[in-house]
Amino acid sequence: MVMEKEKGSELVSLCIEAACASRESVEKWRMQRRSLGRLPAHLADSLLRRLIRRRLLFPSLLEVFKYNVEAIDLRGENSVDAEWMAYLGAFRCLFSLNIADCHRVTSSALWALTGMTCLKELDLSRCLKVTDAGIKHLVSISTLEKLSLSETGVTENGIALLSSLKILSVLDLGGLPVTDLVLIALQVLTKLEYLDLWGSRISNSGVAVLQMFPRLSFLNLAWTSVTKMPNISSLECLNLSNCTINSMLEGNEDKAPLAKISLSGSTFMNEAEAFLYIETSFLSFLDVSNSSLKRFSFLSQMKALEHLNVSSSTMGDDTVEMVACIGANLRNLNLSDTRVSSAGVGILAGHLPNLEILSLSGTSIDDYAISYISTMPSLKVIDLSNTEIKGFIQQVGAETDFVLSLTALQSLSHLERLNLEQTQVRDATICPLSTFKELSHLSLRSASLTDLSLDHLSSLSKLTSLCVRDAVLTNSGLGSFKPPATLKLLDLHGGWLLTEDAILQFCKMHPQIEVMHELIIISPSDQIGSNRPSPSKICLRASLVNKKQDQIPISEYFLDQRLKYDREELLALQYSSLYVALPQDSDVQDVLGSR
Amino acid sequence: MKKEDTVKLISAEGFEFVIDKEAAMVSQTIRNMLTSPGSFAEREHGEVTFPEISTTILEKICQYFYWSLQYASLHWHETNLIMIKESRFTYSSSLALASKSRGKETDFHIEPELTLELMMAANYLHT
Numbered sequence: 001m002v003m004e005k006e007k008g009s010e011l012v013s014l015c016i017e018a019a020c021a022s023r024e025s026v027e028k029w030r031m032q033r034r035s036l037g038r039l040p041a042h043l044a045d046s047l048l049r050r051l052i053r054r055r056l057l058f059p060s061l062l063e064v065f066k067y068n069v070e071a072i073d074l075r076g077e078n079s080v081d082a083e084w085m086a087y088l089g090a091f092r093c094l095f096s097l098n099i100a101d102c103h104r105v106t107s108s109a110l111w112a113l114t115g116m117t118c119l120k121e122l123d124l125s126r127c128l129k130v131t132d133a134g135i136k137h138l139v140s141i142s143t144l145e146k147l148s149l150s151e152t153g154v155t156e157n158g159i160a161l162l163s164s165l166k167i168l169s170v171l172d173l174g175g176l177p178v179t180d181l182v183l184i185a186l187q188v189l190t191k192l193e194y195l196d197l198w199g200s201r202i203s204n205s206g207v208a209v210l211q212m213f214p215r216l217s218f219l220n221l222a223w224t225s226v227t228k229m230p231n232i233s234s235l236e237c238l239n240l241s242n243c244t245i246n247s248m249l250e251g252n253e254d255k256a257p258l259a260k261i262s263l264s265g266s267t268f269m270n271e272a273e274a275f276l277y278i279e280t281s282f283l284s285f286l287d288v289s290n291s292s293l294k295r296f297s298f299l300s301q302m303k304a305l306e307h308l309n310v311s312s313s314t315m316g317d318d319t320v321e322m323v324a325c326i327g328a329n330l331r332n333l334n335l336s337d338t339r340v341s342s343a344g345v346g347i348l349a350g351h352l353p354n355l356e357i358l359s360l361s362g363t364s365i366d367d368y369a370i371s372y373i374s375t376m377p378s379l380k381v382i383d384l385s386n387t388e389i390k391g392f393i394q395q396v397g398a399e400t401d402f403v404l405s406l407t408a409l410q411s412l413s414h415l416e417r418l419n420l421e422q423t424q425v426r427d428a429t430i431c432p433l434s435t436f437k438e439l440s441h442l443s444l445r446s447a448s449l450t451d452l453s454l455d456h457l458s459s460l461s462k463l464t465s466l467c468v469r470d471a472v473l474t475n476s477g478l479g480s481f482k483p484p485a486t487l488k489l490l491d492l493h494g495g496w497l498l499t500e501d502a503i504l505q506f507c508k509m510h511p512q513i514e515v516m517h518e519l520i521i522i523s524p525s526d527q528i529g530s531n532r533p534s535p536s537k538i539c540l541r542a543s544l545v546n547k548k549q550d551q552i553p554i555s556e557y558f559l560d561q562r563l564k565y566d567r568e569e570l571l572a573l574q575y576s577s578l579y580v581a582l583p584q585d586s587d588v589q590d591v592l593g594s595r
Numbered sequence: 596m597k598k599e600d601t602v603k604l605i606s607a608e609g610f611e612f613v614i615d616k617e618a619a620m621v622s623q624t625i626r627n628m629l630t631s632p633g634s635f636a637e638r639e640h641g642e643v644t645f646p647e648i649s650t651t652i653l654e655k656i657c658q659y660f661y662w663s664l665q666y667a668s669l670h671w672h673e674t675n676l677i678m679i680k681e682s683r684f685t686y687s688s689s690l691a692l693a694s695k696s697r698g699k700e701t702d703f704h705i706e707p708e709l710t711l712e713l714m715m716a717a718n719y720l721h722t
Binding site: 009010011012014015016018019021024025026028029032035036038039040043047 | 623656659663703704705706707708710711712713714715717718720721722
């Protein structure tokens with residue numbers, strides 16, 4: 001909805017909404033061939049996108065779009081099969097087609113795409129039934145620039161055929177059996193900028209061939225047996241996650257202008273020399289989570305780092321000094337599941353002026369760390385889950401004198417997200433949270449929390465998402481809870497005292513809030529069914545993120561994206577979804593009508 | 596109604612719609628035509644001809660202009676302003692809520708058969 005609004009005018013989105021209201025409305029306009037033919041490409045694209053999301057698209061309806069649609073995203077649509085492909089093959093100006101995770105697409109279905117003249121981007125990721133025979137159809141599309149074949153049924157013979165797609169710049173061969181020999185066959189693809197070879201059978205001798213690609217800037221060799229990575233002078237992003245690394249980018253001439261390196265889960269044979277040849281002046285992203293690194297002395301060279309992930313590594317209070325040294329530019333720091341304690345956080349205090357995202361989840365920090373955290377003025381997101389935090393500090397000497405430690409966070413004027421799940425906070429100690437002005441996401445999970453907590457939190461004027469899991473909430477407590485007007489999501493999982501009736505009553509009272517609980521299967525916004533992807537798609541996306549984690553850590557950026565919506569936009573969204581909800585949801589109407 | 600405060604919109608078939616300037620300004624395109632410097636015929640005569648837009652669609656567009664002034668502006672246009680005052684915002688959002696509670700009558704109804712043509716006209720008019 002936001003995307004459509006940004007792109008077009010309000011009336012255009014109202015029209016698209018009306019056109020996709022039901023199967024009957026589609027029937028009303030689908031015969032207006034002349035109008036359809038005149039539809040500008042961006043309108044046709046949005047209309048088609050809406051039809052897909054509303055699940056109103058069927059193969060023969062595709063035909064009316066064949067003269068103007070330029071981009072189609074059918075990712076994860078299980079119904080897409082050879083019949084759909086037959087219609088799609090006739091699209092005259094289609095330049096981008098995404099049919100990733102469409103499991104019914106077979107090699108022979110791809111025959112329909114042969115000879116397409118505009119197609120530049122094709123995503124067939126995880127179409128398991130696409131094999132070498134399918135590649136034979138694809139090689140006739142000489143305009144292809146971006147091709148994703150990860151986790152398909154293609155073998156090395158099929159991959160070798162790709163060498164005839166001369167202008168390919170992006171090639172994703174993740175999870176395919178690419179061998180050294182095949183890579184030599186692909187050498188002719190001199191325009192390649194992005195090459196994904198995770199899980200392939202490339203060895204140290206094959207990897208030398210990569211130097212022959214003059215424009216290669218992104219390379220993923222995660223989960224391969226490569227141990228010696230040669231210098232590639234154009235490289236900007238490198239992923240060697242879960243590899244055993246002997247040397248990286250050895251050579252003294254034309255150092256690669258690396259911006260991102262992911263080494264998650266990697267084992268280093270010689271830590272002292274591993275980073276010796278890396279040009280660090282552009283390096284802004286480093287992921288060494290789960291790696292075997294011990295000394296971290298290499299960090300001192302990486303002054304430009306903005307994003308550092310050392311989670312589940314051997315980082316501790318003795319080595320955290322290294323992070324403090326390069327803290328000036330850091331925006332995102334992940335220290336979760338490390339040996340860093342409150343004292344370690346103290347070492348970082350004052351050295352991280354630009355830090356926006358901090359994770360200390362699963363560390364042994366206690367309430368003393370909170371005052372150190374409050375010295376990081378730019379923080380927007382803090383994850384303190386699974387720690388020893390109690391929410392108060394007992395003053396030495398006085399038995400009854402408690403200081404509420406969370407009060408210290410009040411000085412963080414940008415704080416939007418706070419995670420305190422699995423800590424020892426109680427009703428009384430989360431009191432200070434009620435004064436956090438910018439807080440939009442709060443997660444709590446503890447069996448010591450009761451109705452009183454809900455009371456404290458109702459004054460948070462920007463809260464959009466609240467998670468109070470495993471708490472001892474009662475029906476009457478939920479009934480008297482006055483949620484902030486901005487609240488969109490309330491997660492009450494594990495609230496074992498709540499009954500279905502009480503939760504449903506709450507849903508009726510607050511139709512704009514999606515409530516999550518074991519007893520609730522359908523939430524109000526699921527009934528709309530239009531504004532959010534289907535459950536199957538959500539799972540799918542989650543699994544995609546998991547899979548991609550060893551490629552580019554997208555998830556962190558995903559977080560940033562969510563933050564960019566401000567209160568106004570969220571409110572606009574809230575009402576726009578109600579528009580759709582009202583005619584369908586009589587319960588909601590009753591409640592609203594009786595007001 | 597003074598003549599300066601109105602605009603005449605002329606459809607492809609020659610039908611004329613005289614509407615408030617304020618309403619017509621909901622369209623960014625018409626706003627540009629009427630306010631941009633230089634001597635556009637549109638600006639001088641307060642008349643705009645749309646040879647591409649049929650009477651039915653133009654009528655719907657005019658209806659939308661007024662609807663937009665009355666309801667939509669409160670929670671669409673206003674909220675798009677970045678420099679909005681807090682108090683004003685709560686006022687507008689509570690109004691939006693109020694209009695919501697009246698239910699369907701505040702929706703702008705679009706007949707499905709008009710959607711395609713109306714969409715194109717709206718796109719052209721930036722409204």
